[in-house]
Amino acid sequence: MVDWSQFTAQDESIVWQARPAPRCFTFRRWQHALFGVLVTAMSIWWLVTGWGLVEQGEHTLWAVVPVPFLVIGLYLSVGQLLMARLEWERVFYALTERQLLVQCGLLRSRIIAFDLKTLSYQCLYPLGEQLGTFYLEAGTRRITLSCIEYPHELYRRLEPWITENNANRSE
Secondary structure: OOOOHHHOOOOOOEEEEEOOOHHHHHOOOHHHHHHHHHHHHHHHHHHHHHHHHHHOOOOOHHHHOHHHHHHHHHHHHHHHHHHHHHHHOOOEEEEEOOEEEEEEOOOOOEEEEEEHHHEEEEEEEEEEOOEEEEEEEEOOEEEEEEEEEOHHHHHHHHHHHHHHHHHHHHO
């Protein structure tokens, strides 16, 4: 886990911390990967057909045009899964009595902090019985905490804050 002490006050303690489930986090965009496989297959077919046309004396453009589509298809099908798996190594979530902290980033880790007094909305998207993704709003800021195991614990901890914050706003 992460040493959160440099991001918290001395009298502040961690009441909850987690990290995403690795398989869920890696494959959370599986629809993109499936579409990427389709784009890759079509691009390979186009590339092979284009080279056949070039060998018959047609313009080289027929073999060059599908290359960007092939690159996009490879990124969507395999690249984004590899990047998600590498990013997972650096993703951590923590909740204190005053703030929600998120460490994320692929190349450079960064810390995102949300003051609990600014939270106005939460939505839990269940991905299984003990797995879910959170969507949170704090004023104009929004964040998604992907693939949290036992998400109901975090939901219960944030619910009183959001209820109180919304009650204070409506007064």
